[in-house]
Amino acid sequence: MMKRSLDDFFKVAEREEKKPKESLLAEKPPQERKSLVFKPETPQELPPSYFVSATYNGKKGCASIKLYEPESEKIYFWYDTTGHKPYCFTNLPASELERISRLMSHPGFDHFESLEKYDPLLDQQVTITKVVAKDPLAVGGRPSGCIRDIIPEEYSKLTGLDQPAKVWEAAIKYYQSYIYDNDLAPGMIYKIEKGKLVPVWHEASEDTVRKILELFRGEPEEFMQRVEMWARLLEYPAPRFRRVALDIEVASPIPTRVPDPREAAYQVICATLLGSDGKKKILVLKREGVKEGVENLPSDVTVEYCDSEEKLILKIFEALWDYSFVLTFNGDDFDLRYLYHRALNHLGLNRSQIPIELGRRVCLLKYGIHIDLYKFFFNRSIQIYAFSQKYRGITLNEVGKALVGLEKIELDGPLSELTYTELARYNFRDAEITLALTTFDDDLVMKLILAITRIARMPMEDMSRQGVSRWIRNFLHHEHRRGNMLIPNADDILALKGLTATKAIIKGKKYKGAIVVEPVPGVHFNVAVMDFASLYPSIIKVYNLGYQSILCPHDECKENKVPETPNWICTKKRALESLLIGALRDLRVKWYKPKSKDKTLPNDLRSWYNVIQSALKVILNASYGVFGAETFDLYCPPVAEATAAIGRHVITQTINKARELGIDVIYGDTDSIFLRGPSQDQIKTLEGWSEKELGMELDVDKFYRYSVFSSRKKNYLGIFPDGSVDVKGMTGKKRHIPVFIKKAFDQMEERLGEVKSPAEFEEAKKEIRKIIRDRYLRLKQRRWGDRPEELAFHVVLGKIPEAYTKTVPQHVRAALVLKDMGHDLKAGDLISFVKVAKEPRVKPVQLASNSEIDVDKYVGYLHSTFDQVLDALGLDFDEIIGLTKLERFM
DNA sequence: GCGGACTGCTTACCT
């Protein structure tokens, strides 16, 4: 279990006192030392405040909650007053459990309670025993001797039975259990009244919630309840977040290597604190031989020289004790970790003076909330669905460039040799980008974190660091507890529901996925693209999919088969996932998506609705995939398989229906169909049919003036009525392709955008020939610039170079050359290389010269890149460049 | 010893 917050802090502080080693402070009188210990403010009364985080406090032995009060913009603490305790469940009755002496004598054991719960796998009430403990680590989390291990181990010894005792819900983090049991909603508003935590009612959002419920009239009661719950969570507005961005620089003797934060062997020489409140401070360590004076900084920036590193670090710590939210880019693994070890091991600071809570993989704060933006932007779902792949590599430079248009400052030499001006500017820019990443688009990122925090029922720190499967798991866990349902163990689900029945097309995959329709090659005018709004979530809703309902225990459901599989779906009881994912889907489609585009709404409300709809999009897009992911706690492959199978069924029927209506279907992929020149009538008929026969919303998503298809799947151009071009899957648009080739492709794209009718094609074709011929000639005549930069391929290293054991691809060969030169290469690094004539045929671009370039390789690439389009236009690459050859002779 | 057919690995992309 993750080490967290105040709990550890106090334990550590106590240990510290017994150990006289820490020189500076150990000599001070005890009361003075005591005053250094952080005292959280725990008021008896607190105005409405945002619940931002929860943890277990070991010293007090209870849950502890951080509340952000938006007026003072400060964090306050609240400790549980309800006496809630950690626990797990077992199928053994108390009378049997009492026979287990190791359990009864366990220092963390408290007591038993017998109770009834609904077992969703058996679809019946069961009587189980709640084993209550004194602290969470007694239940589980230690390597040995936990209650959750003792019960099955000792019971089999006792009885000699093969069938061991069962234990449930023993791996849920205590503070999550606390949140679920008390129906708390992180990210929402609470106040403290006479020492009690009380949720705050918000009239304005209640009005809206009523309005939303109107939209769903006719849905079953249990569905309405979920809609109401989500709507209430999502309507509540966000506060301003008082925050500071922190970035530090360390004097490392080896410029290509990042210093080890655990050793923290070198001085911290610079730090920037950039606050949302206008604080702009650069702390610079005075060093011998560096000339003082900082120029060319904005006038509102304060530069403070520190004559010792300790003073500099204490200045940083002051801010960390002060700000409610602290932003870093990779602070978990570098900035905060480095500061912690540096302060402790090299500057002799006491742990109680350090505002950082060190975990194995994270660094949290004793006072505020640390958000590591590296972790947040690294999240694949966030990257793809919230920011539509605008950034590629997860570096501050790339994310900053893509989202806020700010780049890192390029350095001429090693950090330690810079002037104060250069160092300060460099460091300041990093902090600027970090802060800007949370302020752009009206605080979009902070609001997105808040919205997902609410849906996922987890602390902001956890939400921003963990993947979408954890978010989904947590809201499902919350629902189980609310409904007095036993949360099943992953192996029980798997044992009961089994693996999959279909065969995947791709080797190594678990089951068959979606259908891709063979495209009709050529140029097609007037193409309507229709798709199902959130196909998979709709299927999960409409077909009642979930681990409970697939292969349910009732005989009478066995006829309700999933197409192409032997599996059936329950007809008697609604699965939780179906309700929850269904409600989220409907809320997005029927309320948040339209509202996010509603120009009659005030800007701030519309922008909030836009945040909500993208938060929902991120979660919905993953909601089917998690069932097929082994790491998901409710992993249930037949559910994923059924979703895909029904998806194939739905799209196939729709295509059949379209053809029946006399519409040409020229392409389709998973949830979309491309229709050539359909009439309004035909579209309306198809939409109506889908609604009535499939219970699914099929809409026109986009319309192309014309589209260009080769025979390749997932590969086409669509020209919109305004002349802009949708390019899908084309090599000419892929990130790794040389700019030199991309430019020709862009020219062609632009020319195609000007074509309005079939008649205009001939002229365009002529010019496209010219574009290609031109590029070809420039290659052959070696005219591409002073340096081969534009010819570079850019390929990401999937793992460290040494890990390529099966084959050594070209980018890895190039990477190995760089490594020999002392470059530090990691997974995720982008390798830029060109193709050269001599073995090993590739060279890092920075080492290559024009004369070595293998021109014919590039002609080959030009060829294959354009073939994807030329096929459809009835053009031929060889003929295009062949003509040129003749012309050169004439 | 060499070239072509083949498989498998890898990356980038689509839904």
Added chain:
DNA sequence: ACAGGTAAGCAGTCCGCG
């Protein structure tokens, strides 16, 4: 630590070839 399907290029292997 969401899924499967597709395109493309290349590495490595096998096989035939007097």
